[in-house]
Amino acid sequence: MSLTLVIGNKNYSSWSLRPWIAMTVAGIAFDEILIPLYEPGSREQVLKYSPAGKVPVLIHGDERVWESLAILEHLAEKFPDAGLWPADARARSHARVVASEMHAGFAALRRACTMNRWLPPRPRPQSEEVMADVARIDALWRDCRARFGARTDDPFLFGRFGGADAMYAPVVARFHQYGLPVSAEARTYMNAVMALPAWHEWCAAARKEPWIMRHNEPDWPLVRGVPVSQ
DSSP states (O other): OOEEEEEOOTTTOHHHHHHHHHHHHHTOOOEEEEOOSSSTTHHHHHHTTOTTOOSOEEEETTEEEESHHHHHHHHHHHOGGGOSSOSSHHHHHHHHHHHHHHHHOOHHHHHHSOOOTTSOOOOOOOOHHHHHHHHHHHHHHHHHHHHTGGGSSSOBTTBSOOHHHHHHHHHHHHHHHTTOOOOHHHHHHHHHHHTSHHHHHHHHHHHTOSOOOOOOOTTOOEETTEEOOO
C-alpha cells in the first residue's frame, strides 16, 4: 500500500521536515505532495488533505494521519523493522518522552528562531527565554547520548537515527542558522545530523524553491532580488 506525505515549503516548514527525514533515512518509500505555505489559497489546498488545515499529513491507503509525532507513531507500527523507536524498552520509553517534549514545548525558541534555510548562518543574540530553551535541549541531547546513544557506534540520540532525532532535526537547523551556542557534545550531534544524505537532499530541494520570504536583516544577501544560497 503506497504512502504519500503532504508537506509545506522545505525552506520554512519545520514540522514537515520531521516525518520526511525519518522516512527518508529509514528507507520507507513514499510519494511527496508539496503545498507552498503563506500563499493565497494555501490553507484551502491543505484542507483537501487534513481537517486540521496544517501540514504534514501522511496518506496511507484510506488512512490520513496528521501531526508529526502521530505520523511517526503510525510509521513505527506499520514498519517495525525501520527502527524509528529503540528496541530496548527503557530507551524506547525515553525516546518517546523527549519527542513529546519537543512536540509540546520550546515555544520561545520556535517563535524567535523560525526555520529559514535562506537565512545567512551567524550568531544572533536571543532572549533569556530562548537561551533557557537552548540550554534545556543541549542538556537533553547530552543526557540521551550518555545514557543510550554512547552504547552504540552510531552518533545519534539513541544510536541509530530514529523518531526522536527526526523530531529535533528542525532544532538542529535553528541552532545552526542562528548561531546559538551549544556544548561540544551537542555540536557533534548536530554535525552528525547535518551530514546525513537526507539532510543534504532536503536542503538542496529547499534552495530550488521559488517561494521566498525576505527576512528583515541588513546582511540579507540578494542577487537580482533572490537570496544567495548558503
